[in-house]
Amino acid sequence: MNVLVFDTEEQIGVAAGYYMCGQVLQKPDSVLGLATGSTPLKPYAHMIDLYNEGAVDFSKVTTFNLDEYCKLDVNDKNSYHKFMHENLFDHINIPEENINFLDGNAEDMDKECKEYEEKIKKAGGIDIQLLGIGSNGHIAFNEPADSFQRWSHIVALKESTIKDNSRFFNSIEEVPTHAVTMGIGSIIQAKRILIIALGEHKAKAVKQVIDGQVTPQCPASVLQFHKDVTLMLDKGAASLL
Numbered sequence: 001m002n003v004l005v006f007d008t009e010e011q012i013g014v015a016a017g018y019y020m021c022g023q024v025l026q027k028p029d030s031v032l033g034l035a036t037g038s039t040p041l042k043p044y045a046h047m048i049d050l051y052n053e054g055a056v057d058f059s060k061v062t063t064f065n066l067d068e069y070c071k072l073d074v075n076d077k078n079s080y081h082k083f084m085h086e087n088l089f090d091h092i093n094i095p096e097e098n099i100n101f102l103d104g105n106a107e108d109m110d111k112e113c114k115e116y117e118e119k120i121k122k123a124g125g126i127d128i129q130l131l132g133i134g135s136n137g138h139i140a141f142n143e144p145a146d147s148f149q150r151w152s153h154i155v156a157l158k159e160s161t162i163k164d165n166s167r168f169f170n171s172i173e174e175v176p177t178h179a180v181t182m183g184i185g186s187i188i189q190a191k192r193i194l195i196i197a198l199g200e201h202k203a204k205a206v207k208q209v210i211d212g213q214v215t216p217q218c219p220a221s222v223l224q225f226h227k228d229v230t231l232m233l234d235k236g237a238a239s240l241l
């Protein structure tokens, strides 16, 4: 694993923004796997800056987001659709039809998940997957469990994740209890992975990912088996290394 420690979140935003855009410069029709949450905000802002400077063109890019809440309207301020449009898609020239999400309101969730996996395959697979990490070691919404869930699936969110994410909602009761997520198998098929962790509350999970045991109790630890992972950390997240 390529572990890079930075002084500030700002620096990580710049480095990660360049990293993602570098992929697009090398291959204009790249397939990007994208994440939501606080972690990618600065990287997305820097990708927008690079687009505004004319340095990068997203017109041929395809994206697949990792996950979405269930039973939340796509226009809800907390939906991941909304988040991605507000923080990236509305500010760059990616065609709407190239943007892909799992549908958290699909009637037949099994079918939805299978079709998403098929779509990723048809697009040629994910060239680079951007990931955050939960304080409990989750990636996407693959929560600590007794086994790794391979493909996209519906998941009941852990109490700790509901608590972590309640900061975006008016109250903890409003946080959806379920989400639909890409599986561990879908994630590690990406050709390259960029994972970012910010803050001391992620330090324990980060330590486990780098030199702990590979276990579904820390889903991100599976990244030890991937051949091209870059981990960008701030000092807090790197504090136990």
Ligand code: F6R
Binding pocket: 034, 035, 036, 037, 038, 039, 040, 066, 067, 131, 132, 133, 134, 138, 139, 140, 141
């Ligand atoms: C979101 C996602 C989650 C987050 C993780 C960290 O699409 O996949 O796994 O990356 O919960 O969230 P933040 O960045 O808000 O700390």
